[in-house]
Every structure is written in C-alpha cells, then in structure tokens.
Amino acid sequence: MNPVSREKIMKRLLLIAVALSLIILPVILIWVGYNGSGIISIEFLTSRPRLFEYGGIYPQIMGSVYLVSLCTLFGAPLGIASAIYLAEYAPDNRITQSVRFFTETLAGMPSIVIGLFGLEFLVFYLQLKTSLLAGAISLSFMMLPWTIRASEEAIKTVPQEYRAASLALGATKWQTIVNVVIPAAMPGILTGVLLGVGKAVGETAVVWLTAGSGLEAFVPRSLSSPTGSLPMYIYLLATQAHTVEGVQRAYGASLVLLIMFLGVSVSALMARNYYLRRLGN
Amino acid sequence: MMKLESLIEKALFLSASFSALIVFLITFFLIREGVPALSLNFLTGLEWRPGQEFFGTLPTIIGTLWVVIGAVFIALLIGVPTAIYLSEFAPFWVRNIIKSSVEVIVGIPSVVIGFFGLMILVPFIRNTIGGRGESILAGWIVLAIMILPNLISLTEDSLRAVPKSYREASLALGATQWQTITKVIVPAASSGIRAAIVLGVGRAIGETMAVLMVIGNPETPWIPTSILDMTRTLTSTIAIEFSYAEWGSPHQHALFAIGVVLFLLVTALNFVATFVIRRNKN
Amino acid sequence: MSYQINEELLRFRPKMAQDKVIFNDFNLWYGEKHALIDINIAVKSNIVTAFMGPSGCGKSSLLRGINRMNDIIPVARSTGEVLIDGKNIMGSGINVYDLRKRVGMVFQRPNPFPMSIYDNIAYAPLLHDVAEEEELDKIVENSLRGAALWDEVKDRLDDSAFSLSGGQQQRLCIARALSINPDIILMDEPCSALDPIATIKIEALMRELKEKYTVVLVTHNLQQAARVSEMTAFMYIGEIIEFGATRDIFENPREELTEKYITGRFG
Numbered sequence: 076m077n078p079v080s081r082e083k084i085m086k087r088l089l090l091i092a093v094a095l096s097l098i099i100l101p102v103i104l105i106w107v108g109y110n111g112s113g114i115i116s117i118e119f120l121t122s123r124p125r126l127f128e129y130g131g132i133y134p135q136i137m138g139s140v141y142l143v144s145l146c147t148l149f150g151a152p153l154g155i156a157s158a159i160y161l162a163e164y165a166p167d168n169r170i171t172q173s174v175r176f177f178t179e180t181l182a183g184m185p186s187i188v189i190g191l192f193g194l195e196f197l198v199f200y201l202q203l204k205t206s207l208l209a210g211a212i213s214l215s216f217m218m219l220p221w222t223i224r225a226s227e228e229a230i231k232t233v234p235q236e237y238r239a240a241s242l243a244l245g246a247t248k249w250q251t252i253v254n255v256v257i258p259a260a261m262p263g264i265l266t267g268v269l270l271g272v273g274k275a276v277g278e279t280a281v282v283w284l285t286a287g288s289g290l291e292a293f294v295p296r297s298l299s300s301p302t303g304s305l306p307m308y309i310y311l312l313a314t315q316a317h318t319v320e321g322v323q324r325a326y327g328a329s330l331v332l333l334i335m336f337l338g339v340s341v342s343a344l345m346a347r348n349y350y351l352r353r354l355g356n
Numbered sequence: 357m358m359k360l361e362s363l364i365e366k367a368l369f370l371s372a373s374f375s376a377l378i379v380f381l382i383t384f385f386l387i388r389e390g391v392p393a394l395s396l397n398f399l400t401g402l403e404w405r406p407g408q409e410f411f412g413t414l415p416t417i418i419g420t421l422w423v424v425i426g427a428v429f430i431a432l433l434i435g436v437p438t439a440i441y442l443s444e445f446a447p448f449w450v451r452n453i454i455k456s457s458v459e460v461i462v463g464i465p466s467v468v469i470g471f472f473g474l475m476i477l478v479p480f481i482r483n484t485i486g487g488r489g490e491s492i493l494a495g496w497i498v499l500a501i502m503i504l505p506n507l508i509s510l511t512e513d514s515l516r517a518v519p520k521s522y523r524e525a526s527l528a529l530g531a532t533q534w535q536t537i538t539k540v541i542v543p544a545a546s547s548g549i550r551a552a553i554v555l556g557v558g559r560a561i562g563e564t565m566a567v568l569m570v571i572g573n574p575e576t577p578w579i580p581t582s583i584l585d586m587t588r589t590l591t592s593t594i595a596i597e598f599s600y601a602e603w604g605s606p607h608q609h610a611l612f613a614i615g616v617v618l619f620l621l622v623t624a625l626n627f628v629a630t631f632v633i634r635r636n637k638n
Numbered sequence: 639m640s641y642q643i644n645e646e647l648l649r650f651r652p653k654m655a656q657d658k659v660i661f662n663d664f665n666l667w668y669g670e671k672h673a674l675i676d677i678n679i680a681v682k683s684n685i686v687t688a689f690m691g692p693s694g695c696g697k698s699s700l701l702r703g704i705n706r707m708n709d710i711i712p713v714a715r716s717t718g719e720v721l722i723d724g725k726n727i728m729g730s731g732i733n734v735y736d737l738r739k740r741v742g743m744v745f746q747r748p749n750p751f752p753m754s755i756y757d758n759i760a761y762a763p764l765l766h767d768v769a770e771e772e773e774l775d776k777i778v779e780n781s782l783r784g785a786a787l788w789d790e791v792k793d794r795l796d797d798s799a800f801s802l803s804g805g806q807q808q809r810l811c812i813a814r815a816l817s818i819n820p821d822i823i824l825m826d827e828p829c830s831a832l833d834p835i836a837t838i839k840i841e842a843l844m845r846e847l848k849e850k851y852t853v854v855l856v857t858h859n860l861q862q863a864a865r866v867s868e869m870t871a872f873m874y875i876g877e878i879i880e881f882g883a884t885r886d887i888f889e890n891p892r893e894e895l896t897e898k899y900i901t902g903r904f905g
Contacts, residue, residue, distance in 0.1 A: 079532065081534065082532050082533065082534045085534045086445070086534075088437065089437045089438075089440060089441045089445070090441065091437075092433070092434045092435075092436075092437035092438050092441070093437070093438050093441045093442075093454065095434050095438075096434050096435065096438045096454075096458060096504060096508060097454060097457060097458075099461060099501055099504070100457050100458075100460060100461050100464075103464065103468065103469065103472055106472060106476070107468065107472075153371050153374055156367070156368050156371035156372070157368075157371045157372040157374065157375065159368055160365075160368035160369055160371060160372040161372055164365050164368060164369070165372070173376065174372050174373060174375070174376055177375050177376035177379040177380075178375040178376070179626065179630065180379050180623055180626065181375050181378060181379050183555075183558060183559075183562075183622055183623065183625075183626035184379075184382070184562070184619070184622065184623075185561070185562025185563070185564070185591060185618055185619075185622055186562070186564060187562070187564045187591045187594050187595060187615070187618070188382065188386070188562070188615050188618055188619050188622075189382070191386065191594065191598075191611075191612060191615045192381070192382045192385055192386065194598065195385050195386075195389055195612070196381060196385050199603065200385070216378050219374075219375055219378070220375060223375065247361055248361060249360070249361050249364050270463070273463045274463060276465070277463065277464070277465025277466065277467065277468070278465075279465070279466065279467045279564070279565045280564040280565055280591070280595055283595060284595075284598060288599070306465055306467040306565075309467050309468065309471060310467050310470070310471075310565065310569070313467075313470070313471045313474055313475075313569060314474070314569060322475075325471060329467075329468050329471055332465055332467075332468065333464070333465075333468060336463060336464065336465060337460075340460065340463060
C-alpha cells in the first residue's frame with residue numbers, strides 16, 4: 076500500500092477513536108436526562124423518602140449540600156494557605172520538597188483509603204461517630220491537594236512585576252500577597268476550589284464510610300447526625316431497589332446530582348469569566 | 357510589623373505541612389489496624405471466608421489486575437489516537453470542544469457511571485454475549501470510561517510538548533504526516549505517555565464505585581477464568597464488607613490490610629510515574 | 639555619531655547640586671557572581687542621573703541598591719554603604735518598608751496592578767495608612783497631575799488600568815510612584831517597551847519631575863541619556879568606568895571604553 080492511501084485510512088481510524096471518546100458524555104447526559112426528568116417534581120425535591128423506595132429525596136439533597144459546604148469550609152482556606160506558602164515563601168530545600176511530595180501522595184490516594192482512614196481516625200479514634208462532621212472532614216482531605224495544586228498554579232502565574240511594583244511602594248510581603256497577588260490569582264483559585272467542590276459532590280466511597288448509610292430519611296440536625304447524600308442514595312437504589320419506583324428514583328437522584336455537578340462546573344467557568352472581565356483582560 | 361510577617365509565614369508553613377501530617381496519620385493508622393492481618397497467607401490464600409476467618413486475597417488481587425489491565429488497554433486504544441488527533445490534526449475550535457467535553461467526564465460522579473453500567477452494559481452483555489452480565493468485561497468498559505479523560509489530556513500534553521522543529525525536520529525529509537507521527541512524535545513523547553499509563557493504572561486500582569456496581573462481587577471470590585466471570589476488586593471488598601465487619605475483629609483488620617496493600621500499590625505507581633515524568637523533563 | 643544635548647543640560651555643573659544618594663565601597667554578589675564592584679559615586683539631588691551601559695553591566699542592580707529591592711533576591715548579598723541624606727540605608731536599624739516609601743520606582747515594562755486606575759494610585763496610601771478617605775481623592779488627583787495623566791483619565795478613574803495605552807500605563811505607574819510622596823524616583827528603562835511618541839511624553843515628564851524629586855534613570859538608550867540627564871554614569875561588567883556631567887561624558891569622555899561605547903564601536 077502506498078503511504079498516501081495508508082495515511083487516509085489511518086486518519087479514518089483516528090476519527091473513530093475520537094468519536095468513541097466524544098460520544099460518552101452526551102450518551103450519559105441524555106440517558107440520565109431522559110429517564111430522570113419524568114419523576115422530578117416539587118414534591119420529589121422537597122419530601123422525605125418513605126419505605127426506602129418511595130417518596131422524595133430532600134434529606135439527601137440537603138445532606139450533600141451540607142457535606143460539601145462544610146468540606147469546602149475546611150478544605151479551601153487550608154488549601155489556599157498551603158498554596159501561598161508553597162508559591163511565595165517555600166525555600167527550595169528538603170522540607171519544601173517533602174511537603175510537595177506528600178501533597179502529591181495525598182492527591183493520588185484512592186478515595187476508599189481516605190474513607191478507611193476517616194472511619195478509623197475520625198469516627199472511632201476521635202469518636203465523631205458516623206456523622207456530618209466526620210464525612211465533611213474526610214471529604215476535605217480528598218479535596219485539599221486539588222485545591223493546593225490549582226491555587227499554587229494560579230498564584231505562580233501572577234506576573235512577577237506586580238510583586239516588584241508593590242514591594243517598591245514599601246508594601247510588606249504579606250501586604251503584597253493579600254492586596255495584589257491573591258486578587259490577581261483569584262480566577263484560578265476560584266476555579267480550582269469549585270472543581271474540588273464538584274469532585275466532593277459526586278464522591279461516594281468516602282461518605283459511605285464516614286457520613287452515613289444513605290438511608291437517612293431526615294435532614295441532619297447537628298454536626299454529629301448521620302447524613303445521607305445523593306451519591307449514596309443512588310448507589311443503594313441502583314443495586315438494591317426491587318421496584319420500578321425505586322429505579323425511577325435512582326434516575327431522578329442521578330439527574331439532580333448531575334445538575335448540581337454541572338451547576339458547580341458552570342459557575343466555576345462564570346466566576347472565572349467575571350473576574351477576568353473585572354480585571355480588564 | 358516584622359514580627360507579624362514572620363508569624364504569618366509560620367502559620368502558612370503549618371498549613372502547608374498539614375497535607376504531610378494527613379499522609380503520616382493515614383500511614384500510621386492504616387498500618388496499626390492492617391498489619392496484624394498481613395501475612396504471606398493473606399496475599400497468597402485462595403479462600404476469602406470472613407465467617408470462618410479465612411482471609412486469602414489472591415483471587416481478589418488477580419481480579420483487580422484483570423479488571424485494571426483490560427480497562428487501561430481499552431482506554432489506551434481509544435485515548436492515544438484521540439490525543440494524536442487533538443494535538444496533530446484538530447483545528448483549534450474542535451480541539452477546544454473535545455477537550456472541555458472530555459474534561460467534564462472527569463468530574464461526572466462515578467456512581468452515575470456505575471449506574472449507567474448496571475442498567476445498560478450489564479443487560480447488554482447478558483443478552484448478547486452471555487453470562488450474568490455483571491462481569492470483568494463490564495468492569496473494563498466502565499473503568500475505561502473513568503480513566504480515559506486523564507489519559508487523553510496527559511498524552512496530548514506530552515505530544516504537544518514535542519518541539520515543532522522535529523515535525524518540520526521529518527516533513528522536510530519527505531515523510532508523510534502519519535510517518536512523522538509514528539516515527540518521530542510518538543517516540544519523542546513516549547516517556548510522557550508511559551507516565552500517563554502508569555498514572556492511569558494507579559487511578560484504576562483505586563477507583564471504587566463504578567467498578568463495584570458492575571462486577572458482581574461474589575460472596576467467595578475465585579480466580580477468574582473468563583472475562584464473563586464475576587469478580588471482586590480490592591476496593592469493592594472494602595466498600596461492601598466494612599459495615600459487616602465488627603470493630604476490632606480479624607475481619608476488620610483484614611479489610612484494613614487490604615487498604616494497606618492498596619495504599620502501597622497506588623503510592624508506588626504514582627511515585628514511578630512522577631519519576632518517569634521528571635526524568636523526561638530533565 | 640553625535641548627540642543632541644539639551645541647552646539646559648549644558649549649563650549644569652555638578653558642583654551646583656547637593657549630594658542625595660552616596661555609594662561608599664558598595665559591592666553586590668548574586669551567589670558567586672560579583673555583580674557590582676567597589677561602587678563609589680554620589681547622585682545629586684533635583685537632577686536626572688542616568689546609569690548606562692551594555693546589558694548585564696549592573697546598572698539595574700545599582701538602581702535597586704537605592705531602595706534595597708535587591709533584598710528580594712534570596713542569593714543576593716552586599717557590602718559597603720549606601721547613604722541617603724547622610725544616613726546609611728544598609729544599616730541594621732533601617733526599616734526597609736519606610737525606605738521604599740521614600741523612594742518611588744518605575745519599572746521596565748508598565749506594570750499596573752489589575753485594578754481600576756483609581757485603586758492603582760490609592761493602593762500605597764491606603765496600605766501605609768497615611769490618608770483619610772477624603773484626602774485620598776486629592777492624592778489620586780495630585781499624583782495623576784504630577785504624571786501628566788490627569789486630563790486624560792479624570793472621567794474614567796474607575797476603568798481598569800489595562801484600558802489605558804502602553805504609554806498611559808507607564809505614566810500611571812509613575813503616578814503610582816508619586817502617590818507615596820517620595821524624594822527619589824528610580825526609573826528602570828521606563829521607555830524600553832514604549833513607542834517613540836509615548837517615549838517623548840515620558841521624557842518631558844522626567845524633566846518636570848526633577849524640579850521636585852531626585853530622578854535616577856537606567857537606560858540603554860544613549861540618546862535618551864543625552865536628552866534628559868544632567869549626569870551620567872557609564873558602567874561595564876559591574877564597575878563604574880566613568881561618572882560625570884552628561885556633557886563631558888558624551889563630548890569629552892576620559893576613558894577609552896566610554897568613548898568606544900558612545901561611538902558605537904563597542905564589542
């Protein structure tokens with residue numbers, strides 16, 4: 076075969092692979108949307124589950140919202156502070172290198188291992204019980220390295236000239252960071268945090284081991300209440316429901332979860348654009 | 357003022373050390389709970405019957421390897437050509453659309469992908485190929501979907517990092533674009549692609565929910581002989597059994613020991629990947 | 639090659655001016671590299687002093703010695719004295735932040751903060767807590783007037799600084815440097831990223847600024863040094879080869895190296 080016609084065939088094969096990777100997202104979105112939209116109603120979104128397979132998913136929605144908000148409250152400030160240290164202060168020495176190495180190790184840790192650790196350390200050792208607090212803290216362990224990575228990258232892309240200009244005006248290092256570097260890095264930091272939030276919303280294994288079984292039919296009343304969440308609820312119904320109603324609810328909950336996830340992703344993009352516009356770029 | 361500045365620096369250093377602290381705590385607590393159950397028999401035993409205190413994980417380890425290797429292979433078959441198309445052929449706007457759509461898949465909750473596998477793939481396999489449907493094959497497909505996005509973007513990055521001058525030199529010698537890609541660009545990017553594969557293997561070993569929902573998880577796992585067999589993975593065993601394991605029992609220690617194995621495997625793979633990437637950069 | 643030297647500059651005699659910044663045996667190292675070697679010069683007050691020389695000669699490092707911006711480079715260390723108004727700024731009791739409040743700096747490329755025009759100027763006064771809210775408007779206006787930018791931007795102070803042209807951005811950076819009410823203004827090749835018309839405006843501004851401030855200019859542009867500076871230091875590989883009235887440097891260089899550089903026979 077001559078090289079030119081082989082070239083054509085190869086290009087076709089490439090396009091088949093591209094089509095396969097491209098088709099996954101729309102197929103899953105349409106499948107969930109098609110099967111899930113039928114059951115969505117005000118009642119479904121605002122009432123509690125009954126008899127496992129009936130009723131609404133209000134406690135699961137709120138459980139997910141609480142878990143993720145608390146997780147962000149713990150994880151985001153810590154992650155941003157770590158990133159500031161690594162990007163602005165860290166001298167290039169053994170200590171910094173090992174801090175970086177451990178951050179990467181944490182990023183690569185399977186979520187079930189983080190769940191196991193949360194179960195042993197938070198639930199049993201610190202006696203937080205299977206609860207909202209234990210779940211949120213465990214989730215924040217998972218989110219932390221991603222926030223650090225994204226924020227560090229964002230801080231590092233702030234032009235050195237901004238820092239020089241601020242220091243030359245007599246600002247201290249910290250004043251420069253707070254007033255110039257962080258605002259300039261905000262779009263990247265925000266996007267990073269929101270992507271972390273998106274990850275936390277869909278995380279199942281960690282909340283399974285630390286937050287609750289997913290059957291909880293009530294909104295958590297305190298930090299020590301066991302807390303159901305959408306992913307756990309979907310898992311339980313998908314694998315253990317016996318009725319059409321149960322499966323329908325799994326579709327409905329999946330649709331709500333996907334909308335929450337896409338909502339977070341879209342607001343990540345919008346926040347980035349808003350800041351970029353305000354900065355005049 | 358200088359005092360405040362150095363206080364702030366110390367506080368920031370403490371925050372940065374927190375990740376390291378968590379890793380230490382994870383290591384310490386996993387080992388404390390898991391090591392009592394770790395033994396040669398734990399790794400080579402064929403029988404997993406918690407009720408009779410048989411904790412052999414060999415079938416589970418082999419099941420995990422089956423699922424992971426197949427999934428990575430499928431992801432490679434689709435992902436590498438996609439990355440080649442993106443970096444070498446795609447116009448700017450096409451590349452943008454594909455990249456962002458692929459990046460959204462990374463975030464899709466794995467439980468939704470598992471649900472998809474359970475409702476669509478499993479019945480499809482059962483009806484067209486046979487078996488129960490819940491199978492290693494279903495695990496391959498679901499897991500391939502999960503690791504595909506990262507594989508594509510890492511591979512594409514390393515292809516794009518190949519200097520333009522290589523392309524020009526090869527094309528100027530009369531090579532076709534395809535010859536240039538296979539003979540020059542892919543080899544030049546190979547260490548980056550190898551790192552992407554190793555990271556993909558690490559991620560696949562650690563993935564829990566999507567796989568768990570489609571592989572059947574038999575009561576007593578066996579060493580699989582066909583891709584239509586049901587099986588278990590390390591992660592699915594922990595997830596399914598932790599709530600039945602009484603705290604402090606040998607069963608609980610055995611589950612933590614699986615956690616130790618997972619932790620060591622994944623950390624080692626990530627270490628290798630970073631090492632390969634670093635060597636490539638220098 | 640001939641240089642046009644301003645009438646006004648021709649009349650200048652170094653003895654007419656007071657010393658503002660004095661370098662005494664000043665040395666600077668970046669790690670192993672000896673970047674400035676035994677610098678001994680006096681920068682006079684209320685004139686423009688130019689540091690010129692081929693790139694890498696140390697002229698920017700010398701400029702940064704005046705507001706200790708070399709401190710932010712971890713591997714930099716120095717010996718010797720730098721006196722401003724007779725006080726050694728390298729001494730131990732010196733607050734470097736107070737020092738930088740007295741010495742404004744303008745950089746090679748315009749580097750406004752990603753904020754509004756107003757906020758760029760208000761940044762430092764707010765930081766140093768020197769201004770009440772109502773005074774701030776006044777400071778912003780005065781600084782912008784001082785940088786000859788007020789008339790062009792007074793109706794759009796809330797616009798992003800990036801909406802300005804390159805030349806306007808650089809004048810904004812000059813205004814920002816004026817906002818802290820310094821005695822000395824350091825300019826590190828302030829026109830190298832600007833077009834000729836914007837350059838002419840900045841040079842006119844330098845001539846105005848020296849009425850109130852001591853201006854130190856780093857430039858690789860010989861014509862620029864000849865157009866705006868009363869005194870010029872020619873530097874080469876970390877050393878001052880020749881320092882004197884600009885007229886003398888350009889018309890009667892004492893050193894052969896200077897003459898080579900001036901006449902373009904260098905390297």
